[in-house]
Amino acid sequence: MSAAVSTILPIEADQSKPAADPRDLLLHSIYEPDRDIQGLTARELEIIFQAYKKKDLANVPVRKAPSYSEAEQSALELWRQQVNHHMTMRISRYSMGCVSRQHKTSVSPAPRPINRTEHQVFQIPELLDLILSFAGPQVQIRAQQVSTNWRFSAISVISNPKNMETFRSLAPLPPVEYGQLLDDTTRSLPEPDSQQIEQFGLHVDHMVSWWRKLYRRRYVYFPAKLAQRDDLPNGIAQSLNELDVGQRHGDYHGSIHTVSRTTDLYWLDLSQFQINPYFDLLFSEKGRMLHRLGRWEIGLRSNATSETLVLDDSSSEKLLVQAVGSMHITNPPCRSLGIYCYDNCVFPMHGTHILLRRIRNSNGIRVAELLDALQSCAPQLLTKWVKCAEHLRRNVTETGHWVDSVWLIPGTPRFRIHLDNCDMSDEVSYATAVWTPEMARDAETLIGASLGYQAHITRTAYMSAEPPRATKEGEWLPEELFEPMKTECGRSNINWDA
Structure with missing residues (x-):
């Protein structure tokens, strides 16, 4: 414990300051060991200690490790070795270096002979075409792997x-973009039934109650497929409105204190x-596509070259892309999509992802455009x-503890694709060698503009919401490494709801 902490609060000399709780001093020694708090008032100390407790309950990593028991130190060293191996x-x-060397030295194995066992009827092209036309996209894509004829x-x-006429060039619905009003001509998805609405209401109540209790606020987002409806029960609508106002970005929506779902609803x-099923199956068939929180997440291929990170170079995949490239990516067509990626940038309060590229097409984005x-x-x-x-990996394996909530980066390199607006800015600067207050404010403005925070009160939550810790940590570690033992060092144990 630091000297500043050990001499804090001479109670006999100043009866206005209460005796400091030993645990408060412990938290000070691990979160801000260099800060001298000896001359602070009782109220200032109360605020600081309360902040330490919130950090502790949120499992924020410490700046200086506390003393561990011999058993915990041994467990921690073993845990770090195992984590290092997995990571x-x-x-x-x-x-890419390993992949390049591998491709230079490896020899492609001879193809295995395929024993053709299908019925003779499948060898008649006209009948096979007819069967595949009714079988659907998934069967059609898998059929490419059977033989040249198939x-x-x-x-x-x-x-x-x-x-798939709805995804062709003459789409029956006009293109739309982020923030555009919903109207009768652009509503296309099947309506949810009463049971789905009821389950959604229970989920909203649970998440809003959880959000109110958080020690460190995390963004909560509900997909607009359900949240942007004018027939939601009053209780659900009120809970969503409270959440929207509570999570609004102060710089852009600070004056908004209520939201109405009975009038204007938006894309x-x-x-x-x-989503175009062929585009979806290009990635979901290989476990590389996630649909969650109103966005798509597409992972890169492992053990690939720079040319095959997105798609492999097989004949079947090339033919498929050529066949569907001119189709729209969505129905109704969308005018703008943003491609984002994880980055531990200097402004973590703006979420964890930054803009890589935004694509626009006033007539609706095509599959080939997004793939390119x-x-x-x-x-x-x-x-x-x-x-x-x-x-x-270095932080976790050198100084980390299984309690620390640090699992922000995806376990695989993944694009995050969001619905965007054509007017959103592409200009952004995330890092520089020296920061001044003016530069920081300018950078925040650019970041907010590039992420589109001004476009809607829910935009910040849409861009920043993440799955729970267990999901993110599970992408890196097996479950048995989540919490090898309960910590005895004075910190709070893992708070899975933080």
């Missing part, structure tokens, strides 16, 4: 102008759209992810 192995799967039939069906996220954008951004995403992942 190193995961990061190495995305090391591949030709599948591509023929996929390319047919009558197939706010990708849950309100029907992802391919061009993939090397930058990989570089950022490896850098951030290595930084996390």
